[in-house]
Amino acid sequence: MNQKNDYIAVFDSGVGGISVLRQLVKQMPGERFLYYGDSANAPYGTKTVAQVRELSVAVAEKLLAQGIKALVVACNTATAAAVDLLREKYADLIVVGIEPAVKLAADQFPGGTVGVMATPLTTDSEKLHALEARWQEKCNIIPLPTPGLVELVEAGKAVSAESEALLRPMLAPYAGKLDAVVLGCTHYPFAAATIRKVLGEKTVLLDGGEGTARETRRRLMAADLLRDGEGVIEIRSSAEDPQMINRCWELLKA
Numbered sequence: 001m002n003q004k005n006d007y008i009a010v011f012d013s014g015v016g017g018i019s020v021l022r023q024l025v026k027q028m029p030g031e032r033f034l035y036y037g038d039s040a041n042a043p044y045g046t047k048t049v050a051q052v053r054e055l056s057v058a059v060a061e062k063l064l065a066q067g068i069k070a071l072v073v074a075c076n077t078a079t080a081a082a083v084d085l086l087r088e089k090y091a092d093l094i095v096v097g098i099e100p101a102v103k104l105a106a107d108q109f110p111g112g113t114v115g116v117m118a119t120p121l122t123t124d125s126e127k128l129h130a131l132e133a134r135w136q137e138k139c140n141i142i143p144l145p146t147p148g149l150v151e152l153v154e155a156g157k158a159v160s161a162e163s164e165a166l167l168r169p170m171l172a173p174y175a176g177k178l179d180a181v182v183l184g185c186t187h188y189p190f191a192a193a194t195i196r197k198v199l200g201e202k203t204v205l206l207d208g209g210e211g212t213a214r215e216t217r218r219r220l221m222a223a224d225l226l227r228d229g230e231g232v233i234e235i236r237s238s239a240e241d242p243q244m245i246n247r248c249w250e251l252l253k254a
């Protein structure tokens with residue numbers, strides 16, 4: 001494989017996709033990863049579908065110019081709004097999206113009650129409605145849109161008095177009533193401690209990062225594109241503030 005087309009590109013509206021990158025690195029330590037956080041345009045989850053499609057294509061174009069063999073859309077919102085478009089536009093590229101881990105929750109908690117925390121765009125999306133319709137028989141699914149949490153994670157306040165004050169009114173009514181909560185936004189795993197504080201320490205939190213990494217590995221292996229060299233990670237951000245890149249590195253190590 002030409003070194004030029006050797007990157008696995010991973011993108012998100014901001015720092016959240018780092019929760020997926022860490023799973024990708026764990027499963028494929030010998031790959032070259034190029035992470036792009038579109039923090040200048042975050043949050044995506046309160047934008048229109050048309051805006052998120054436009055932003056996602058703009059990011060994909062930037063990444064393609066770097067020479068990539070796969071594109072991981074490490075953002076549930078961008079996946080819901082734009083993964084079909086990206087697959088159509090870049091038919092020769094491996095494009096992997098992430099979706100809320102509803103199947104995982106239904107398998108682990110048959111007959112249970114499962115909350116799905118996500119951005120408003122994701123909770124309103126056709127994709128999530130289809131997932132709910134598919135698994136509703138197996139468990140009771142409660143969508144929990146949590147606008148505002150992405151901004152706090154972007155600001156380095158995932159676990160803070162502010163995030164607790166934001167989440168308490170939205171989530172406290174469900175404390176002790178949920179068997180599990182699906183973290184349907186890649187920013188949310190970084191706020192896990194706050195979410196548990198509000199919902200109860202025993203709340204099981206599930207996310208799609210590991211499954212997405214597994215699917216990426218499977219697709220690369222099927223195409224004979226896995227690399228086993230020295231692992232490389234590059235992180236870029238659309239934000240002018242250099243602090244955003246530092247934040248990504250800190251979250252990767254968290």
Ligand code: DGL
Nearest residue numbers: 013043044045076077186
């Ligand atoms: N990390 C994105 C997701 O998984 C957050 C979207 C946003 O920027 O609102 O949905």
